[in-house]
Amino acid sequence: MFPVSLVNSLFFLYLNSQSDIFKSGMPSNPESVLKDLEGNKFAPIYFLQGEEPYFIDKITDFIENNALPPQDRGFNQTIVYGKDTSMEAILTHAKRFPMMAERQVVLVKEAQYVQDLSKEKGIQQLISYIQNPLPSTILVFAYKYKLLDGRKALAKELDKKAVLVKSDKIQEYKLGPYIDKYVQSKGFTIEARACQVLAESIGNNMEVLTNEIDKMLINFDEPVQIDSSHIQRYIGISKDYNNFELTKSLSYKDVRNANTIIRYFAQNPKAHPLIPLLYLLYTHFTRLLLLKTNQNLGERELAGLLKVNPYFIKEYITAGKNYPLGKIIDIIGYLREADLRSKGVTANNMEESQILKELIFKILH
Numbered sequence: 001m002f003p004v005s006l007v008n009s010l011f012f013l014y015l016n017s018q019s020d021i022f023k024s025g026m027p028s029n030p031e032s033v034l035k036d037l038e039g040n041k042f043a044p045i046y047f048l049q050g051e052e053p054y055f056i057d058k059i060t061d062f063i064e065n066n067a068l069p070p071q072d073r074g075f076n077q078t079i080v081y082g083k084d085t086s087m088e089a090i091l092t093h094a095k096r097f098p099m100m101a102e103r104q105v106v107l108v109k110e111a112q113y114v115q116d117l118s119k120e121k122g123i124q125q126l127i128s129y130i131q132n133p134l135p136s137t138i139l140v141f142a143y144k145y146k147l148l149d150g151r152k153a154l155a156k157e158l159d160k161k162a163v164l165v166k167s168d169k170i171q172e173y174k175l176g177p178y179i180d181k182y183v184q185s186k187g188f189t190i191e192a193r194a195c196q197v198l199a200e201s202i203g204n205n206m207e208v209l210t211n212e213i214d215k216m217l218i219n220f221d222e223p224v225q226i227d228s229s230h231i232q233r234y235i236g237i238s239k240d241y242n243n244f245e246l247t248k249s250l251s252y253k254d255v256r257n258a259n260t261i262i263r264y265f266a267q268n269p270k271a272h273p274l275i276p277l278l279y280l281l282y283t284h285f286t287r288l289l290l291l292k293t294n295q296n297l298g299e300r301e302l303a304g305l306l307k308v309n310p311y312f313i314k315e316y317i318t319a320g321k322n323y324p325l326g327k328i329i330d331i332i333g334y335l336r337e338a339d340l341r342s343k344g345v346t347a348n349n350m351e352e353s354q355i356l357k358e359l360i361f362k363i364l365h
Contacts, residue, residue: 050167054206082113266353
């Protein structure tokens with residue numbers, strides 16, 4: 001038997017890794033802001049911040065391409081970059097009146113490099129403008145990879161008087177629903193299995209993910225339901241040999257198929273890097289750990305607890321039967337060991353394919 005304290009500690013680590021630690025009710029989410037923009041609702045000030053540049057770029061690009069008609073942009077659209085400007089210069093642009101147009105747009109790209117944003121003088125200048133903005137100006141700060149301190153005056157003032165947006169990385173368990181929604185927004189549908197293949201093979205690099213989906217969809221003259229064969233044909237992710245199929249093989253203890261997949265991965269290691277796969281396997285087996293102590297729940301409740309599509313819950317239930325609690329805890333230890341080896345610790349010059357092969361053997365035997 002394993003100590004209850006050890007199991008509880010592992011649950012705690014998993015839940016922390018999956019929780020929205022940095023979320024607060026304060027900033028607007030990117031989707032709601034984009035919906036307002038598409039409805040021609042523009043605000044005087046936007047401050048776009050966060051780790052995920054995709055949504056910051058999407059909002060910035062929409063304003064750049066839609067807030068003004070093309071003929072008005074020459075005189076009324078100003079684009080500056082953080083490294084090359086100051087807060088005083090930005091606000092000088094913002095305080096101008098538009099020339100023969102309804103509004104003007106000032107875009108501050110790479111705003112995280114505006115040095116004044118970390119100095120008291122620049123902060124106070126911006127706060128003063130936020131308190132009394134020019135209604136005919138749309139001022140946009142694209143502040144990537146960082147967050148303002150929500151406890152300080154600037155963030156509080158932006159929250160009250162402007163549109164403050166937080167662009168978070170989409171967590172892995174939310175990727176499937178996001179892909180489904182994104183494909184539907186393009187007029188198509190996608191199978192749950194195909195969603196999972198994309199999510200587990202590409203991950204949460206939103207620029208790459210959406211670009212790959214867009215490149216696939218342009219091949220169709222009319223809406224279709226996207227399946228794994230379409231993904232293989234147009235994106236190049238094998239419908240049989242991918243991260244999703246590997247975790248599925250492990251769940252069902254299909255030794256032959258799991259070994260076939262890792263041999264396929266070894267032939268093209270650049271397309272199948274080890275570290276993202278280790279994270280995926282860690283998530284998979286920590287979900288099994290949760291399942292083990294909640295087997296009295298129904299399938300829908302289990303799916304909600306594990307944060308998986310209900311379509312896949314039967315796989316997890318089968319995996320829970322195939323792996324005793326002690327074995328799951330051992331596997332989490334094997335994953336930690338493989339992670340250290342992938343980073344050069346006690347690796348003895350092992351290649352990634354060797355590390356993965358040894359890991360899969362330990363999991364299955």
